[in-house]
Amino acid sequence: MKIGELSAATGVSVRSLRYYEDQKLLTSIRLDNGYREYSPLAIEQVQTIQLYLTLGLSTEQISSFLHCVLKNKEAFCAEVLPIYERKLKEIDDRIVELTQLRTNLIDRIRSIRDEQS
Amino acid sequence: MKIGELSAATGVSVRSLRYYEDQKLLTSIRLDNGYREYSPLAIEQVQTIQLYLTLGLSTEQISSFLHCVLKNKEAFCAEVLPIYERKLKEIDDRIVELTQLRTNLIDRIRSIRDEQS
DNA sequence: ATAAACCCTGACATCAATGTCAGGGTCAAG
DNA sequence: CTTGACCCTGACATTGATGTCAGGGTTTAT
Numbered sequence: 382m383k384i385g386e387l388s389a390a391t392g393v394s395v396r397s398l399r400y401y402e403d404q405k406l407l408t409s410i411r412l413d414n415g416y417r418e419y420s421p422l423a424i425e426q427v428q429t430i431q432l433y434l435t436l437g438l439s440t441e442q443i444s445s446f447l448h449c450v451l452k453n454k455e456a457f458c459a460e461v462l463p464i465y466e467r468k469l470k471e472i473d474d475r476i477v478e479l480t481q482l483r484t485n486l487i488d489r490i491r492s493i494r495d496e497q498s
Numbered sequence: 499m500k501i502g503e504l505s506a507a508t509g510v511s512v513r514s515l516r517y518y519e520d521q522k523l524l525t526s527i528r529l530d531n532g533y534r535e536y537s538p539l540a541i542e543q544v545q546t547i548q549l550y551l552t553l554g555l556s557t558e559q560i561s562s563f564l565h566c567v568l569k570n571k572e573a574f575c576a577e578v579l580p581i582y583e584r585k586l587k588e589i590d591d592r593i594v595e596l597t598q599l600r601t602n603l604i605d606r607i608r609s610i611r612d613e614q615s
Numbered sequence: 616a617t618a619a620a621c622c623c624t625g626a627c628a629t630c631a632a633t634g635t636c637a638g639g640g641t642c643a644a645g
Numbered sequence: 646c647t648t649g650a651c652c653c654t655g656a657c658a659t660t661g662a663t664g665t666c667a668g669g670g671t672t673t674a675t
Contacts, residue, residue, distance in 0.1 A: 490586065493572055497573055517633075533653080
C-alpha cells in the first residue's frame with residue numbers, strides 16, 4: 382500500500398503519515414523507486430496512533446509504549462498506566478485553572494451588567 | 499521612570515514591557531539618549547494589562563478596549579462585554595472538551611486496573 | 616509520448632508571549 | 646578614565662502537529 386492509499390484509508394494526511402514515521406510511530410519499507418510501501422496492518426496502526434493523539438498524548442509519549450500496545454493488550458504494557466495518570470493530572474489541573482478563570486469572568490460580566498442596569 | 503524601574507515596580511520583565519509597547523498597549527516618550535521614559539501612571543497601566551492577560555485575553559483584544567478602560571470604569575466600555583462573553587464561551591467549550599477527555603482516560607485507567615487484578 | 620496524478624525531500628509557516636543573545640551606546644561612581 | 650549597570654534594536658528560540666510550497670522524479674492512462 383502506498384502512502385496515498387493509507388491516507389485515504391485512514392483519513393490522516395500524507396504529511397502526518399510522514400511525520401509519524403519521523404517520530405518513529407510508523408514504519409515502511411522503500412520500493413526501488415523510493416516510494417514508501419505499507420503493510421495492511423498499517424491501517425490499524427495509524428488508527429491506534431490517532432486514538433492516542435486524541436487522548437492528548439504527545440508523539441513522544443506514544444512512541445514510548447506503542448511498540449508494546451501493538452502486540453499486547455494495553456493492560457500488559459506497564460508504560461501505559463503512568464502516562465495515563467500523568468495526563469489525567471494535567472487535565473485536572475487545567476480544568477481547575479479554567480474553572481477559576483470562568484468564575485472570575487462571570488463575576489466581572491455580572492458586575493458590568495449590574496452597573497449598567 | 500526608566501524601563502528597568504518600571505519592570506522592578508511591576509514585576510514584569512523589560513522584554514515584556516517593550517513588547518506591550520510594540521502591541522500598542524503602553525506608551526513612553528523618548529529621552530535625548532533614546533531611553534524610554536514612563537509616567538508614574540504606567541505602573542497602574544501595566545498592572546491593568548497583566549490583569550487582562552491573566553484573564554486569558556490576547557494583546558490584540560486588550561488593545562481594543564484598553565484606551566477606554568484606562569479612562570473609565572469597565573462598565574462604560576462597550577467593547578469589553580462582548581469580549582468577555584466570547585472568552586467565557588471559549589473556556590466553557592474547552593472545559594467540556596477536557597471533561598470528556600477526562601472521562602475517557604478514567605475509563606481506560608479503570609479497565610487496565612480491572613484486567614490486572 | 617504526453618499529461619495527470621502520484622511520490623520524494625526539505626523548508627518555512629502557524630500561535631503568542633516571553634526568554635535570550637549579540638552588538639553596541641550611555642551613564643554614574645570611583 | 647574605567648568599570649559595571651543600564652539602555653537600545655534586531656533576531657532567533659520556544660511548543661508541536663500539521664499545512665503548504667518548491668523543485669524534482671515516477672507512474673499510469675490515453
